[in-house]
Amino acid sequence: MARMVAERSDAIASLAEVFREHGYEGASLALIGKATGLGKGSLYHFFPNGKEEMVRAVLADIGQWFEDSVYSPLRDEEDADAAIATMLKETTKYFRSGGRVCLVGALAVANTRDLFAQAIRGYFVGWVDALQAALVRQGRDVEQARILSEDAVLAIQGAIVLSRALDDPAVFQRAIDQLHGRLAFDGTALDNSSGNRSF
Amino acid sequence: MARMVAERSDAIASLAEVFREHGYEGASLALIGKATGLGKGSLYHFFPNGKEEMVRAVLADIGQWFEDSVYSPLRDEEDADAAIATMLKETTKYFRSGGRVCLVGALAVANTRDLFAQAIRGYFVGWVDALQAALVRQGRDVEQARILSEDAVLAIQGAIVLSRALDDPAVFQRAIDQLHGRLAFDGTALDNSSGNRSF
DNA sequence: TAAACATTTTACCGAATAGTACAAACTAAC
DNA sequence: GTTAGTTTGTACTATTCGGTAAAATGTTTA
Numbered sequence: 001m002a003r004m005v006a007e008r009s010d011a012i013a014s015l016a017e018v019f020r021e022h023g024y025e026g027a028s029l030a031l032i033g034k035a036t037g038l039g040k041g042s043l044y045h046f047f048p049n050g051k052e053e054m055v056r057a058v059l060a061d062i063g064q065w066f067e068d069s070v071y072s073p074l075r076d077e078e079d080a081d082a083a084i085a086t087m088l089k090e091t092t093k094y095f096r097s098g099g100r101v102c103l104v105g106a107l108a109v110a111n112t113r114d115l116f117a118q119a120i121r122g123y124f125v126g127w128v129d130a131l132q133a134a135l136v137r138q139g140r141d142v143e144q145a146r147i148l149s150e151d152a153v154l155a156i157q158g159a160i161v162l163s164r165a166l167d168d169p170a171v172f173q174r175a176i177d178q179l180h181g182r183l184a185f186d187g188t189a190l191d192n193s194s195g196n197r198s199f
Numbered sequence: 200m201a202r203m204v205a206e207r208s209d210a211i212a213s214l215a216e217v218f219r220e221h222g223y224e225g226a227s228l229a230l231i232g233k234a235t236g237l238g239k240g241s242l243y244h245f246f247p248n249g250k251e252e253m254v255r256a257v258l259a260d261i262g263q264w265f266e267d268s269v270y271s272p273l274r275d276e277e278d279a280d281a282a283i284a285t286m287l288k289e290t291t292k293y294f295r296s297g298g299r300v301c302l303v304g305a306l307a308v309a310n311t312r313d314l315f316a317q318a319i320r321g322y323f324v325g326w327v328d329a330l331q332a333a334l335v336r337q338g339r340d341v342e343q344a345r346i347l348s349e350d351a352v353l354a355i356q357g358a359i360v361l362s363r364a365l366d367d368p369a370v371f372q373r374a375i376d377q378l379h380g381r382l383a384f385d386g387t388a389l390d391n392s393s394g395n396r397s398f
Numbered sequence: 399t400a401a402a403c404a405t406t407t408t409a410c411c412g413a414a415t416a417g418t419a420c421a422a423a424c425t426a427a428c
Numbered sequence: 429g430t431t432a433g434t435t436t437g438t439a440c441t442a443t444t445c446g447g448t449a450a451a452a453t454g455t456t457t458a
Contacts, residue, residue, distance in 0.1 A: 022310045025225045029446060040447080041406050050446065101308045108364040109300045109308075111221045117366070124364045150361065150370060151354070151377055158357025162349065165307040165323045167316070171349060178350055228416065239417080240436045249417065 008046040008057070011036045016058045020103045024055060024112045052115065055107075059119040062103065067126065069094075074130035080137040084183050087131070088176050091156060098163030098172030105157045127153050131183075138185040152179050207245040207256070210235045215257045219302045223254060223311045251314065254306075258318040261302065266325065268293075273329035279336040283382050286330070287375050290355060297362030297371030304356045326352050330382075337384040351378050 018027050018035040029040060032054070036043070047053040070087050077083035095102060104123045107116055128149045135145035159175035217226050217234040231253070232238055237245075246252040269286050276282035294301060303322045306315055327348045334344035358374035 026310055105360045106308050108360050109305050111225055120364045154357030154361040155354055157360040158353030161304045161307050161356040162353040165319045
């Protein structure tokens with residue numbers, strides 16, 4: 001094997017950034033080449049299927065990062081509140097308080113959605129499910145945990161949109177603080193049985 | 200003038216749809232021509248500055264619709280609760296339960312954001328301010344109303360993203376229902392004990 | 399060293415891109 | 429019916445697009 005100095009994985013961080021900033025169609029091979037420092041030949045050597053394969057690699061990388069840094073703690077950490085706090089902290093850092101776009105979210109509202117539908121769905125299903133698990137571990141009702149976890153994930157996506165639109169990171173921060181309050185277990189969750197039977 | 204059948208304004212609905220579906224860069228003149236039924240000659244006759252002017256016209260049209268159908272009632276309707284219910288109803292219809300993307304939101308997370316920054320900002324500022332006014336009219340604290348209205352607007356944007364990602368209109372609907380509960384004035388708002396928890 | 403393989407450079411392709419120029423066709427007013 | 433102005437079709441730029449081909453260079457293994 002030749003020198004492994006320039007591996008496929010080395011390019012992925014740059015690829016992620018250029019797709020985040022310019023979208024799928026907006027990221028031309030010229031831009032990609034400039035961002036990665038690789039010529040077309042190298043790019044097509046590492047990603048024979050072109051831009052589509054590059055995005056898939058980026059999505060896989062992003063998915064792995066979230067799995068390790070967010071989903072896994074939410075699912076497995078004993079202290080559910082701590083796992084949720086970690087999620088909010090890591091998410092804030094990752095999205096740079098709304099200064100950084102969520103590539104998956106951006107792809108979800110683009111016309112290229114169908115091409116990556118499975119990966120996009122997996123990203124969000126993983127997030128919602130993991131958060132739901134943590135909320136249930138808090139002692140919440142399964143249904144309420146479902147609603148609440150969907151609510152939290154969409155709030156983060158919306159916070160990115162709004163804080164970018166208003167060009168104000170404080171909007172993102174306030175949304176995260178709101179979520180902190182809404183997701184923290186305050187004991188009242190146990191009281192509301194509202195006739196739900198378990199099965 | 201020649202046949203008045205084809206006026207500038209007649210094309211705007213089609214333009215809005217094609218930009219919604221394909222984004223700014225993705226909407227080629229070929230697609231635009233097909234969607235509007237106009238050739239390049241006509242398009243550049245009505246919009247001498249090309250795609251940029253088309254998007255500006257679409258954004259102005261969207262802004263006017265929201266002003267009339269949503270912001271104005273929120274600001275001026277005596278019954279604040281009714282105005283909020285109208286907002287949620289009209290919004291659900293407009294975005295087709297998440298099946299239709301918000302062009303302004305999509306532009307906000309695209310690289311073309313800077314080009315339309317003012318219009319994007321105006322759209323969201325108008326929304327948040329109008330909703331805040333309605334919430335204050337309910338008797339809420341100004342600060343809390345601000346937080347709550349930001350929270351609602353970003354939730355709608357996030358609901359579009361998530362429901363599209365999961366390809367499930369029910370997600371959007373649940374988010375709207377949640378908002379209905381959160382925005383309805385239930386008297387507890389005066390206690391100021393909800394929301395903010397220390398951590 | 400030499401063969402085997404990995405990587406990169408360079409030149410190239412056809413198609414599609416946004417935008418321009420302008421003559422033809424149409425419509426309304428007189 | 430003529431004229432003046434509006435709208436549209438067509439042909440045309442110049443550039444960029446994603447992608448291909450293959451020779452050339454580099455690296456590792458034997």
